[in-house]
Amino acid sequence: MNEWLLAHPWIAFGLIYIGLVFIYNKVFRVRKLPLLKDLIIYILIAFGAGMLLIFQLDAGLPIIPCLAVAIGLMLMVKIRYFVEARQKRKEQQAQQEEAS
Template sequence: MSSITGWLVTHPWITYIMIYIFLVYVYNKVFRVRRLPILKEALVYLLIGVGAFVLLLFQVDLQLPIVPCLTVAVALMFMVRIRYWVEARQKRKQQ
């Protein structure tokens, strides 16, 4: 077991918070098209919390690399956003 995986298993609350934050970021950047009414939005975040708990069980009990996979997904999303920013900046320079 690697040191990071061992640390994630021994600190489940921090792991849960990391998973939840990653899932909320992915939801907001990929799946959220418009603002929902407050109760529907609360339900969505509650369901994300339930899903984060299930993924926490996969991380801790089954030793699946959930946090590293979500980290890679978020890093790729950041790279795409940086690329769009650079392209928009280059277009502004050309005009």
């Protein structure tokens, strides 16, 4: 996979950038920022993606697989919260039915 990414650096950059933007929006973004500040943040993310691209291609570090693992873990946490909220709703409904 690393050889293919080495042959297609723009695709590797795109994957890294999309992964970083997704992680930023799901983990670090607390509130909506003004447009100019948002633009500055996305430019800085692009700069960081460029640095990570160098690590991926030149140093051979597994940046893209690590981002995929991070996104997968975020998905697992989201599923866990969904299941816990669903169980909590069922328990509350059962308690309401017993009280009635």
